[in-house]
Amino acid sequence: MDVSIRFLRYFVATAECGSVTSAATKLNISQPSVSAAIAQLEADLDMQLLVRRPSRGVMLTPQGSEVLRAARELIERVEQFRAATGAVNVEMRGELSIACFINLGATYLGQLIRSFGEKYPNVDILFQDIDQQDIFSALTSGRVELALTFDLDLPSGLDATIVAQRPAMAILAENDPLTRRKTVTMEALSERPFVLMDLPHTRDYFLSLFTAKGLSPNIRHRTRSFETVRSLVGNGLGVSILNLEPKTPITYDGCAIVTRPITGSPKPLQVVILTPQRLRQRRLAQAFTEHISDYFSAPSGSPVH
Template sequence: MTLQQLAYFVAVADVGSFTRAAESLGVAQPTLSRQLRALEDELGSPLVDRSSRDGLALTPAGEAVLPFARRMLADADGARTAVAEIVGLRRGRVRVGATPSLCIGVLADVLRVFHEKYPDVRLELVESGSQPLVRSLVRGELDLAMVIVPPPGIDAALDTEPLLRERLSVASPTSERAPTSRSSMTVKELARRHLVVPRQGYDLLESTLKAYADAGETPQFAVEGGEMDAVLRMVEAGTGVAVVPDLVFSSRPRLRRTVLTPPLYRTVALARRADLAPTHAMRAFRDTLLSFLAVVSAGDGFPGDVQVLRRPEALTPAPAASPD
């Protein structure tokens, strides 16, 4: 039994004529007749009474099969429509993860632009440190994530595209005197101040501790273990200073930026599972993200020392649909 055979049968039932049914479907009448006969052979009973004096009529078996045939054809059409909508980005889902600073400095605007272009694609956002985000990607709980590279331990499981190179600077409250009389400070100078640091799982914590270790210094902690927003609020309140990415300063006028010397940089990448082909919705999100970065880079740019590494022309176009 095929959908084509069912479509021929429904057309015959609707118009009561092999000739008119074939014309409406754009096929030769002998072809339609053969296919309908094959369907009847498959089901083991005639569906159409060809000897009726009043033209074609459905047999009791045909009457019983007709509602099923209509339903099956409708379901098949619904399946085609659903797939076409997903391919055409009228439906679908993208599960995106990002670190808090990237949510503030980049992703909020990208999500707005994407939603305006594809309002029926469901967006799900997870905000966390890079390490938890990488684990979620590998477990299949996220489709894409903006993470710091290289991802620790399991980078072979991910495909990553570098997006940004951003500097890490010292945040202090504008309500207090600057940490130094200069616009920069060393880790040795930073070690004299009390730190507010995020919880485990934020690469920022490891980057800060490594900078201290490389300089032979021991950090003094004011508060440990906060989420990024809490860290920034505590700095604004004068609890301590923090090492943060430059992206956060654009939305925090109560924070003062002092650069570290030698400089600390980190690379942000868009990551996904290497063994899974990206969906059309994922590709569209990636295109939207890269286009947004290019527009910002061509304009006033990001605050502080943030460099865009990927351009829209470097995008790989979505593969053509298979002829099968």
């Protein structure tokens, strides 16, 4: 059963004014409109709410008294809801749920949330740092409104806004002989033990860089952790390829790693903001999207190079 809030407002006004005529004057609408709305409300609820008394106005029935109390509470909640959503629109106040690709989260998310909070202190960013497949699921299910990720195997139904590009780079231990080269070939990397970032869609991208050259990597270790890749490489257990370079070359366990461009500039990754096509973005989500774009486009916006 669907009940019109407008009809409830007309009913409350009529009960409070004591007559349809007075209610129509208060609401600044015609008397027949009020009468028709109340009649429709009674039909929708399948009960009589008012007793019409010629020349003496209206009187509430027992059911009408109960509905009047409930209607007032409901209208108050509607007003509170409108006030809350109005605050979000005007003052950027409220919560925004987002997703971030796990590696991008460790590299960018803290600065993005902090700088956005400085502009909009009354907004709470609720985030999930997850892999690519989980990002797709979170967006299509509506658990998040937008996501910051890479352009890896994007499905239909999502809009992608490119905000940055990150090249593929060779990751080497500090004492690796390959560090003496200005660039490293895919052939040289294929000859060495390889540490693979083993996340859904991500692994396919890195493997495709070898396939494009007719090569196969000598995979020695697989891990889902960005920092574990760096640590294994730093400890001399293999080489790797990554598209992100944190500010520090030191791994968690104190080893040093070195990055080198890859000869021929293999396919880079695009950093994108994903939003569901079917979802009309709230102003709050639009503001965060613009903030991300500004962050990456500013000369000092990207903290890693």
